[in-house]
Amino acid sequence: MSKIIGRALSQILHCKQLTSIDSSSRLYGRWMHRDPGKIMLPFESKSKVNLKKEKVIDIDPEILNKPKEREVDSTKINKKTLEVSSKINNIEKSDKIKKNREDKLKKRAFHLSQCKVFDDNNEIIFxxxxxxxxxxxxxxxxxxxxxxxxxxxxxxxxxxxxxxxxxxxxxxxxxxxxxxxxxxxxxxxxxxxxxxxxxxxxxxxxxxxxxxxxxxxxxxxxxIPSPDNVRSLSRPLPLQFICDNIRVPGNLGAILRVAVGAGCEKVVLTKGCVDLWDPKVVRSAAGAHFRLPVYNSVEWADIPQHLQQDTSVLIADSNEKVLHDNSMDSMDEGCVGMSIPVLPYYGIEYTSLKHITLIIGGETEGISNDSYIFAAKKNGLRVNIPLQRGVDSLNTGMATAVIAFEIRRQLIQAWTREKLERIGVNAT
CATH class of the missing domain: 3.30.1330.30 (Ribosomal protein L30/S12)
Incomplete structure (x- = not known):
């Protein structure tokens, strides 16, 4: 009997130990997610352990929910206010831009009505x-x-x-x-x-x-400037041109360009020449229209009104033939030009002439009979440019340049000599 009682007691104790171990393991598993200071097991010896106590504050969940709602409401309000303010700013900016545009348009319209060239910022209005x-x-x-x-x-x-x-x-x-x-x-x-x-x-x-x-x-x-309004930039020479039947725009433009370069007083265009303001003439003249008085489409009967009384008439002629019979009555109109004496362009003393009028003819038509008759009445001369064999004549503009700059050279040399004599320097 004693043996049976001892076995029963030993079984009871063993069962208690197992239950205590199972309960401790269950408790340990529940608190695995926390960071314990120390794990106490039932089979360990009891010792004093210093554990830190956490301050736990009990808060009502209603109190926790209230500020969240307020924060949400406040963010919504802030967003709405920002949107409203941005809209207001955009409206203000657009109003300012519109006002500036309107002001600029008004100023521009005012300037255009007044035909002003520059605005307030000194920029060209276009x-x-x-x-x-x-x-x-x-x-x-x-x-x-x-x-x-x-x-x-x-x-x-x-x-x-x-x-x-x-x-x-x-x-x-x-x-x-x-x-x-x-x-x-x-x-x-x-x-x-x-x-x-x-x-x-x-x-x-x-x-x-x-x-x-x-x-x-x-x-x-x-x-279109009138000849009276055009002013030359420098002192002109006592020289002027009469253009007779020049119908090629490029030739007329070249003659006007030479006239400005040589320093002529004016140019007279007879009726029959190409239009003075033809686009090709304007382009080839390179601005000579604005620097030289030019009288357009003048009749030969009105030519004396545009000349000085003491002028000497010269004709740029490529023909060297001369008739010795100078009687005007027994001569045909076609032979009048042959009666006028001809000299090379460098064989005339231009400084002895008070004023010079050079008549230039066209390449296709040549010198007209009206020019020859006019020069014969004025006791004029024909001027020729000697050329090598095989070349009949030069371009009208080129021939004009050769004669005009020879006249310029002689006149300038004479003026410089006079100036040096006044100063007292011997001119070489």
């Missing part, structure tokens, strides 16, 4: 024009014909250089059509403060109205 604008097309079409030019009193020039030449000569510039804004910088020092309208148009549109293969991209419209 108007952008679309393709095939009626105002520009009508203006340029009229300026392409001779009758419309004469009736309107306006002429078309191409390129900023010719526009500058006209502005330097104090001619009235009315319109400027351009494609690039940078090209206007070449005109800035010469532009007036009022009276010029600027139009910005596509380059393709300008090329349609250009007479050049590669257009410079700028067109100008001037009032």
């Amino acid at each position: 108007e952008k024009v679309k393709e095939n604008d009626g105002r520009i097309s009508n203006l340029l079409v009229n300026l392409k014909s001779k009758k419309a030019r004469n009736s309107s009193g306006q002429v078309l020039v191409e390129g900023w250089r010719l526009i500058v030449d006209g502005l330097e000569a104090k001619c009235n510039l009315k319109y400027v059509m351009f494609s690039r804004k940078e090209d206007l910088n070449n005109l800035l020092p010469f532009l007036p403060s009022k009276g010029v309208k600027f139009y910005k148009m596509p380059y393709k549109q300008i090329t349609l109205w250009s007479d050049v293969e590669t257009s410079p991209g700028m067109l100008g419209v001037f009032e």
Whole structure:
């Protein structure tokens, strides 16, 4: 009996130990997610352990939820206020931009109505024009014909250089059509403060109205200057030209260019010459129209009114033949020119002449009978340029340059000698 009782007691104790171990393991598994200071097991010896106590504050969940709602509400309010403020700022900015635009347009319209060239910022005021604008097309079409030019009193020039030449000569510039804004910088020092309208148009549109293969991209419209308003930039020589039947535009432009370069007083064009303001003449003359008085389409009966009384008439003639019979009555009109004596251009003492009038004929028509008769009445001379064999004549513009600069050379040498004699220096 004693043995049976002992076994029962040992089984009971063993079962208690197992239950205690299972309970401790269960408790340990529940608190695995925390960081314990120390794990106490039932089979360890009891010891004093210093564990840190955490302060636990009990908070009502309702209190925790209230501030969250407030924060959400406050963020919504802040977003709404920011959106409203941004909208207000955008409206204010757009209003300012609109006002600035309106002010600029008003100022621009005022400046355009006053025909002002520069705005308050000293920039050129221009108007952008679309393709095939009626105002520009009508203006340029009229300026392409001779009758419309004469009736309107306006002429078309191409390129900023010719526009500058006209502005330097104090001619009235009315319109400027351009494609690039940078090209206007070449005109800035010469532009007036009022009276010029600027139009910005596509380059393709300008090329349609250009007479050049590669257009410079700028067109100008001037009032045709009268001969009395044109002023030469320097003291002219006592020399003037009469152009007789010059019908090639390039030749007339070259003669005008020589006249300005040599320092002539004026040029007279007889009736039958090419139009003075033809685009090819204007382009080949390189601004001579604005620097020299030119009288266009003058009848031979009115020629004496444009000459001085003591002038000596010379005819640039390539013909060297001379008739010795000088009687005007027994001579045909075709032989009048043969009776006028001919000399090489360098064989005349031009300094002995008070004033010189040089008559220049065209290459195709030559010297007219009216020129020969006029020179014969004035006891004139024919001037010839000797050439090598095989060459009949020179270009009209080239021949004019040869004779004109020989006259200039002799006159300047004579003036320098007189000046040196006044000073007391022996001229060599």
